[in-house]
Amino acid sequence: MMRTKINVKYLDHQDIQEADAIxxxxxxxxxxxxxxxTYQELGDERDGPRGRIYLIKxxxxxxxxxxxxxxxxDRCLTCRSCETTCPSGVKYGRLAEIGRDIMETEVARPADQKLTRWLLxxxxxYSNRFGFLLRLGQLFRTFLPRDLKAKVPVKQVKLSMPAPQPQSHLRRMLVLxxxxxxxxxxxxNIAATRVLDKLGISLFSAPKAGCCxxxxxxxxxxxxxxxxxRRNIDxxxxDIESGIEAIVINASGCGSMVKEYGEKLSHDPHYAAKAKRVSDLTYDLSEILIKEDLGKLGLKKLGHKTAVHCPCSLQHAQQLGGHVEQILQQAGIELSRTQNGHLCCGSAGTYSILQPELSQKxxxxxxxxxxxxxxxxIVTANIGCQLHLESRSTIPVKHWIELLDMS
Structure with missing residues (x-):
């Protein structure tokens, strides 16, 4: 067990006791x-979890x-693969979070880094701001430099079937x-709505909800x-008070965060109880479908061999590795062999922008x-991973729920 002696200047930090215990x-x-x-790629002890733990200590x-x-x-992806492997149950992701918070107050960042982080x-x-810039990028995509062009996803043709009304079934679920x-x-989200509609579940969103x-x-x-x-909880x-069955998240990165609302707001007397209730109601889409009778979907076998990419946020943070594969196999979809499934794709939220060279490797x-x-x-369960993989993949990359909708 590691021995510690926390410096007096940090004793008043609200999370210091938790960091010390970790x-x-x-x-x-x-x-x-x-x-x-990152340790596998760089071979530097300081770029592995054990080394970073010592740096924080x-x-x-x-x-x-x-x-x-x-x-x-900064080079840490916070993929939490180390947590899945750790025999002692070290909550490395939480320790890194606390360590970075303190570090940010101790070390001034260069102006360009500050600007980049502020812009992000x-x-x-903000979906409207992001959507506007994305449409602008797609409009001029042909004229962009090759590296930037690869980061702008091709515009999707929306599915034509309109989403069903939220009151059409007794079973009702919110979607972020x-x-x-x-x-x-x-x-x-359109595919998820259509699939759940066939299973007798209405999926709808709250207009004022936004970023997780x-x-x-x-x-x-x-x-x-x-x-x-707090805005999302409000x-x-x-709808929670009216008796919705669940809050469904189609992006595993967002799901990991919403499931932690109860923890993050535990010190807020006005939101602690509500935040815990939200976390208790939150499920990844795979958690919903793995319990349902997929025979109701009338699935037809697809002739496409599919590789499944399980995002770190799904397999390490939410501990739901294998769920998507089980659902797709039950649906009769042929899965392709993959390797090193526990390793991150390099997307990791804003990591692909803040650490571009390592992210690309x-x-x-x-x-x-x-x-x-x-x-x-290739199919995945997180928007960030999907766009990142798509930027260099020579074969189509989709969200896995689209396969169930197509079949």
Whole structure:
């Protein structure tokens, strides 16, 4: 067990006791490094979970931190693959969150980094702003430089069938439409609505709900992120009181965050109970469908061999690895062989923008691992992963729910 002696300057930090307990739970075994994407790629102890734990410990004990520490913590994807491997149950993701929060107050970032992070927080969480810029990029996509062109997804042709009315079934569920999904991959929520409609479930959204708060929170703008969470709770609460069955999330990254609302707002006397209720009602789409009778869908076997990419947020954060594969196999879809499924694709929220070089290396590795069985298409469960994979994939990349809708 790791011994710690927290510096007096951090003793008043509201999360310091939690950080201290997490540090003490680490037994230095190094199993985490074996499944860490950045350690596998860079081979530097400081770019693996064990090394980063020591860097955070050093910061909390000495009260000082350097730009080198900042760089190594910035390189962390927070994919939480290490948590799945750790025999001691170290909550590394939470420790990294606390460590980054403190580090941000100790080390000033260069002006260009500050501007980039501010712009991301002003654009990504706002679907109208993001949608406008995306449409602009798609309009001039042909004229963009090759690297930038690859990052602008091709405009999807929306499914023609209108979404059913929310009152058409007794079973009712809310859906989080998300920030990027409505404009970048609109067919995801449409397909989910159509599939659940066939199963006797009405899926509808709350107009005033928006970003889950992950973009801001993960870039250490915690109060800003908490503001998004409170807004969503307020938007959902009337439907929760009216008896909705669940809050369905089609983007596993958002799902991971909404499932943590209860934890993130536990210190807020006005929202703690409501936040816990929201988290208890939140399910990934795969959690809903794995319990349903898919025979009601009248599925027809598709002739396309499919590679499944399970996002880190689904398999490591939510511990739902294998759910999508089970559903697709039950639907009669042929799955292609893949390898190193536990490793991140390099998307990781804003990581692909903030750490482009390393992100691209991880993307290249992931595409090799996904196409080893010569699939006809790739499916995933998270909008960020979908767009990231699509940017360099030579075969179609979809959300897995689209396959059920197509068949």
């Amino acid at each position: 540090l003490r739970s680490c037994v230095h075994c190094g199993f985490c490094n074996a499944t860490c994407p 050093q910061m909390l004990e000495t009260g000082s931190v350097s730009e080198k520490t900042q760089r190594h913590l 927080r002003q654009i990504l969480p 439409e998300g920030c990027a999904q409505p404009s970048a991959t609109p067919n995801t 708060g992950a973009v801001s929170y993960h870039m250490t703008a915690h109060e800003e992120g908490l503001g998004f969470m 938007a959902w609460w009337p 991880l993307l290249s590795n992931k595409l090799t691992d996904l196409t080893v069985g010569n699939p006809d298409q």
